[in-house]
Amino acid sequence: MTNLAIEAHGLRKSYGDKVVLDGVDLAVAEGTIFSLLGPNGAGKTTTVQILSTLVPADGGSVRVAGHDLDRHPDDVRGAIGVTGQYSAVDKLLTGEENLLLMADLWHLSRRDGARKAAELLDRFDLGEAAGRPASTYSGGMQRRLDLAMTLVGDPRLIFLDEPTTGLDPRSRRAMWQIVRDLVATGVTIFLTTQYLEEADQLADRIAVLDHGRLIAEGTAEELKRRIPGGHIALTFADQVRLDAARQLFGAGIADPDALTLQVPSDGGVRAIRELLARLDERSIDIDDLSVHTPDLDDVFLTLTGRQEATR
Amino acid sequence: MSTIALAARDSSTMVRRQLRRLLRYPSMTVQLIITPVIILLLFVYVLGGTLGAGLGGDRGAYVNYVVPGILLMAVATAATGTAVMVSSDMTEGIVARFRTMRISRASVLTGHVVGSVIQQLLGMAVLIGIALAIGFRPAAGVLEWLAAAGLLTLFAVGVTWLAVALGLKAQTPEAASNAPMPLILLPFLGSGFVPTDSMPTALRWFAEYQPFTPIMETVRGLLLGTPIGNSGGIAVAWCAGIAAVSYLWAKRTFDKA
Numbered sequence: 012m013t014n015l016a017i018e019a020h021g022l023r024k025s026y027g028d029k030v031v032l033d034g035v036d037l038a039v040a041e042g043t044i045f046s047l048l049g050p051n052g053a054g055k056t057t058t059v060q061i062l063s064t065l066v067p068a069d070g071g072s073v074r075v076a077g078h079d080l081d082r083h084p085d086d087v088r089g090a091i092g093v094t095g096q097y098s099a100v101d102k103l104l105t106g107e108e109n110l111l112l113m114a115d116l117w118h119l120s121r122r123d124g125a126r127k128a129a130e131l132l133d134r135f136d137l138g139e140a141a142g143r144p145a146s147t148y149s150g151g152m153q154r155r156l157d158l159a160m161t162l163v164g165d166p167r168l169i170f171l172d173e174p175t176t177g178l179d180p181r182s183r184r185a186m187w188q189i190v191r192d193l194v195a196t197g198v199t200i201f202l203t204t205q206y207l208e209e210a211d212q213l214a215d216r217i218a219v220l221d222h223g224r225l226i227a228e229g230t231a232e233e234l235k236r237r238i239p240g241g242h243i244a245l246t247f248a249d250q251v252r253l254d255a256a257r258q259l260f261g262a263g264i265a266d267p268d269a270l271t272l273q274v275p276s277d278g279g280v281r282a283i284r285e286l287l288a289r290l291d292e293r294s295i296d297i298d299d300l301s302v303h304t305p306d307l308d309d310v311f312l313t314l315t316g317r318q319e320a321t322r
Numbered sequence: 323m324s325t326i327a328l329a330a331r332d333s334s335t336m337v338r339r340q341l342r343r344l345l346r347y348p349s350m351t352v353q354l355i356i357t358p359v360i361i362l363l364l365f366v367y368v369l370g371g372t373l374g375a376g377l378g379g380d381r382g383a384y385v386n387y388v389v390p391g392i393l394l395m396a397v398a399t400a401a402t403g404t405a406v407m408v409s410s411d412m413t414e415g416i417v418a419r420f421r422t423m424r425i426s427r428a429s430v431l432t433g434h435v436v437g438s439v440i441q442q443l444l445g446m447a448v449l450i451g452i453a454l455a456i457g458f459r460p461a462a463g464v465l466e467w468l469a470a471a472g473l474l475t476l477f478a479v480g481v482t483w484l485a486v487a488l489g490l491k492a493q494t495p496e497a498a499s500n501a502p503m504p505l506i507l508l509p510f511l512g513s514g515f516v517p518t519d520s521m522p523t524a525l526r527w528f529a530e531y532q533p534f535t536p537i538m539e540t541v542r543g544l545l546l547g548t549p550i551g552n553s554g555g556i557a558v559a560w561c562a563g564i565a566a567v568s569y570l571w572a573k574r575t576f577d578k579a
Contacts, residue, residue, distance in 0.1 A: 063422045064421070064422055065418060065421055065422055085424050086424075088422055088423055088424040089424040091422065093418075093419065093422045095415055095418060095419075097415040097418075098415050099414075099415030099416050099418060099419035100415070100416060101339065101343070101414070101416045102414070103342070103343045103346040103347055104339070104342060104343070104346070108342065112335065112339055115331075115335040115338075116332060116335055116420075116423055116425050117423075118328070118331065144346065157415075160419070164423075
């Protein structure tokens with residue numbers, strides 16, 4: 012068995028009465044991309060905050076990069092890098108100054124620090140902007156600088172908390188390529204995302220977190236196999252019909268803007284006929300119907316849809 | 323490297339960061355330097371004639387009397403800026419990043435304190451320069467100047483650590499800007515602008531025992547040769563006490579957050 016970069020048992024965390032993490036177990040192999048997938052408020056960021064020593068857990072045992080999180084947090088800190096969903100750059104400093112600041116804090120020599128900074132600026136296509144304050148950077152540039160700062164210390168384990176949230180599609184693809192290049196150099200990546208496509212594209216293993224519990228774990232293929240037939244998307248003429256249908260089926264993701272309802276289904280003729288019959292019974296007209304073959308969205312829908320009628 | 327050497331290295335890195343930030347955002351520094359200068363000019367030119375007469379002299383005598391109080395007020399004003407800076411820094415992702423790195427934790431705060439104290443010393447130098455230009459005539463020799471500078475620096479360190487703690491405790495930068503406000507009033511409620519024996523009894527009692535008064539009396543004594551009495555020891559004790567308690571408070575608040 013390969014070594015584990017992260018090993019957590021029974022991770023718990025509450026803020027007041029609100030239980031954020033309710034007994035989470037994690038095992039992340041070295042040199043892989045592990046994705047924690049879940050909707051907003053599922054507890055993804057809290058998990059990253061605990062694993063990266065930012066906040067203490069209420070219970071559970073954790074080893075990160077081979078060190079016990081409770082007893083040797085500084086050894087953990089020496090092995091990890093964190094890029095959060097909120098930009099962790101000093102906006103008053105220039106891109107280059109931000110990188111040199113990191114080099115100083117990693118106690119690199121002046122020469123090594125300067126070399127590292129130049130190399131990262133070049134690698135992340137920030138060379139031209141190096142002398143400008145980070146406050147003038149676009150969202151994608153700030154995110155790249157953020158990640159470059161994380162890499163100054165050559166961490167073996169990198170936490171990426173929603174690294175592409177708020178980025179345009181082009182910047183998102185650029186970030187994906189960066190992540191792939193990173194893992195090719197042997198580092199371990201712990202990635203949280205609310206985008207199924209992102210997990211599907213990048214992750215070796217995916218864990219689905221919902222309401223502080225892991226509700227599924229496996230490779231993208233394994234997760235997709237759990238949903239044989241994808242879903243049926245229904246489009247309605249108005250909100251009233253949409254609501255009526257949502258009540259009728261009790262499950263599914265409604266999109267009130269597009270007036271659509273996605274109902275988990277194997278997509279077979281029999282299932283469609285049955286579904287139409289139930290709609291007819293209640294005299295709920297539909298404008299459009301389409302059948303979707305399974306992707307991770309369907310896994311997500313089936314696993315979390317019952318608790319959340321809307322997303 | 324030993325732990326202390328590493329902490330010193332991280333702290334000096336953070337001080338450099340803070341000084342760069344202050345240079346990038348000069349409007350705050352300019353405002354903090356100008357505010358006490360305006361107060362000085364108002365008190366000397368608007369009120370100074372009458373107040374000077376009350377002291378048994380003229381406008382010139384009042385310049386000499388009021389400078390120590392305004393120096394302390396400059397530090398208290400700067401504390402507001404420090405609290406705001408610390409509070410807004412805490413809301414930035416960069417501080418979360420620092421917390422996940424193997425660095426000396428207090429260095430983030432030390433950077434703020436040293437940066438602000440340097441800013442304040444600069445402000446006090448400007449203030450003294452302007453005071454000299456409008457008639458401030460200190461009688462101090464080199465030793466007295468050094469002693470006054472030392473006490474004012476110690477005072478600045480104490481008040482700045484207090485401002486850092488208040489900034490960490492505040493929920494928002496707006497709240498942080500209000501928290502140190504009482505400090506700005508303390509020179510008025512002491513011997514900063516008029517002698518305490520002209521005040522009503524209850525106020526006089528407060529004015530004589532609050533920390534700013536012995537500090538102002540000591541600075542006044544050092545620069546102008548007025549009697550210091552036991553104010554010197556009390557002043558140093560207050561400054562060191564405020565610094566020590568505030569440091570521990572700030573450090574604990576930062577570790578817990």
